[in-house]
């Protein structure tokens with residue numbers, strides 16, 4: 173099976189469409205949370221994922237948008253985007269988001285948004301944080317999002333090495349435990365504005381990272397029309 177692994181789509185429909193097109197053909201779709209928040213098309217993104225029979229987990233923005241998480245620790249722009257999202261999602265979108273679990277097992281992976289020990293808030297952005305999380309999941313490998321940075325941490329001789337995948341990079345999964353992040357579809361933050369996603373080939377046992385161009389200007393125009401924060405509009409062009 174070829175499985176598309178997406179995270180942090182953040183209501184960005186053009187980026188989602190471009191990624192799905194680029195990863196074709198795939199047999200299943202897993203998503204790692206933050207389906208909504210920041211972007212202008214939360215309902216359209218959820219409808220598209222539902223149509224794809226996507227399975228996955230909820231992120232902090234998803235929980236906040238349905239009122240299950242208070243936004244005290246969000247920065248001003250994130251909070252106003254969450255409030256905008258909460259007041260613009262349909263009943264169907266709300267129900268779909270509210271039904272997402274915090275953690276989901278798809279062997280050989282555990283799927284979470286932030287980290288296995290704190291799925292809602294923790295960012296795995298160093299090898300030591302990755303290592304500290306190894307005891308918090310029982311499957312061999314783990315898939316995370318939340319940082320918006322494509323990366324893999326692989327256990328080697330008792331430590332975790334960080335691998336930064338370029339477009340097309342492949343990682344062969346073996347006995348060594350891996351925590352992998354596909355990067356963000358809808359708001360990349362590693363200085364490359366292209367959407368980021370991953371493909372898991374279960375027969376080959378490989379993870380493969382992809383970067384995909386999408387019409388950024390189209391999303392920015394919608395965000396401006398919908399009065400989302402200006403800084404969120406501009407950052408898409410820089411991937412930061």
Ligand code: ZN
Nearest residue numbers: 180206318320
């Ligand atoms: Zn996010």
